[in-house]
Amino acid sequence: MKKFINAVGDVEKEMIQGILKVYPDKIKAIDCDGVLIRKEKNENKVAVISGGGSGHEPSFGGYVGKGMLDAVIAGAVYTSPSADHIYEAIKSVATPKGVLMIPMNYTGDIMNFEMAAEMAEMEGIKTEMVVTNDDVAVDNSLYTVGRRGVAGTVFVHKIAGAMAETGASLEEVKAVAEKANANVRTMGVAINPSTIPAAGKPGFELLDDEMEVGIGIHGEPGVRKEKLKSANEIVDMLLEKILSDLDFSGSDVAIMVNGSGGTPLMELYIINNHVHDVLLSKGITIYKTFVGNYMTSIEQEGFSLTLFKLDEQLKNLLDAPTDTPAMKV
């Protein structure tokens, strides 16, 4: 295992410290490992929170701030945060308007967010939950009942965070987060796996000419191995699956070409070039394009494509001001 780390057991703690030292004006820690919250609290809005395992940076610490998230809870690498930590995060950011939790669909995460919400409700904190499940690659997986939440989650956080910023009610913020999740679809591939520091070896193995299709974000194998194809052929394959899952025809969409952590920007731009060509040829209008590392799997070399179907409300919320470490609008 080749990594720039110190002791394996210190990875998560040192990473959190390293993030805090970059953005002392935007985010702060609370007295609970793995929890980062927004520096300034606004009592007049719904608090929006998320969390999951570490290893997906900049998700989710990079999205704490104005117009997105109020708190995030990071577990160990690829491991659910505990219900206790989620509960502490909820208490720290809760407002009279309530707390909307938007975790991704992984069984452990959901269970712990639900337990934390029950504990918070007993203290009179209103909570609601929207679970993201944008991955079209699988119907169920090793870690989920139902589809996995992957990179499209970032769009759901952006939309919910912008809506909360308007002073909307918990029910209104929840409704728009549900609409965003219903409108977003993602699928990914990888050509090199990631290694969990504590495991010391890769999550799967690939031959020199192979790729994993339908990859998740936790280092787990995808749906199938295939011979590596050209960037354009891979894009065609992913778009075919995404477009057959939801009718995007005639729609305005936002797209995300998301790198898995070890994929050079050069390749993400080459991929984006073809995504635009294909969508335009199908009469789909690209309203906004996001290319970069938004939801990673440590050093995995791979990418995912996300399509997000927009109406006027979603466009306005997508364009609303955002000031977080990893997303500024």
Place this chain on the structure above:
Amino acid sequence: MKKFINAVGDVEKEMIQGILKVYPDKIKAIDCDGVLIRKEKNENKVAVISGGGSGHEPSFGGYVGKGMLDAVIAGAVYTSPSADHIYEAIKSVATPKGVLMIPMNYTGDIMNFEMAAEMAEMEGIKTEMVVTNDDVAVDNSLYTVGRRGVAGTVFVHKIAGAMAETGASLEEVKAVAEKANANVRTMGVAINPSTIPAAGKPGFELLDDEMEVGIGIHGEPGVRKEKLKSANEIVDMLLEKILSDLDFSGSDVAIMVNGSGGTPLMELYIINNHVHDVLLSKGITIYKTFVGNYMTSIEQEGFSLTLFKLDEQLKNLLDAPTDTPAMKV
């Protein structure tokens, strides 16, 4: 070679097309391969330009826009752009106030920028040049007489671009760019090399427990191979070299923890954590921190540390509004 590309000969062209499709509101192409310019021309400012080989994304296309660069010229991967292309870029963005060229110190780049400037001068365009050379690892290299320009170049572009935006004269913008370059120092390491698409094999080889120390940004080997150490030990080694090269004691500095393209953000934050601790213990005040992929070497796994010594003028220019794809202030 495992990459998400199509034909090897199309990499640069498709990448440029892919960039343009993300930022149609900020950057545009001219009728000359590899040249990207700022969408809106401002005749009342010095134009600031740079360029070099492709493979360093987001450098430099990602820094075209308000407060940074007016044009960039990208050659093939790790290859100097031609004098003709640089000349076309100069003509496209030249204003009555003149053009400041800020390439990095590589022999081929400098020669071609100089030739282009001579051609432009014959048409009555005023040009000046500041060459960045922030790499403390080597005094001369395979590609340079004198030190190489590496990630610190991004700070020089930021400062010069901000100064140009104030309406300052060519001489004033040149002077502050020279001051920025004189105040910036960088050194890097890598644990996995990059592969030039047209070459098809890595620029150097490393054993499973080795790192390249003093790495450049063109896939070339570094100064020496060493056994891989802990992140903290590597940081200590790099800082020792940087701090012995320029007196930073008692200064305010900006720092950059720059990923080489394949390095996960997790590790960059762990590195940043220790950089802060060491600098604080030495009485050096960190004014601003940049952690991310600013100057890459395709998919190379590595990082560089940059220290940038600030005075009041440099602080103001560093904080000045910037609106480019890869840097927003």
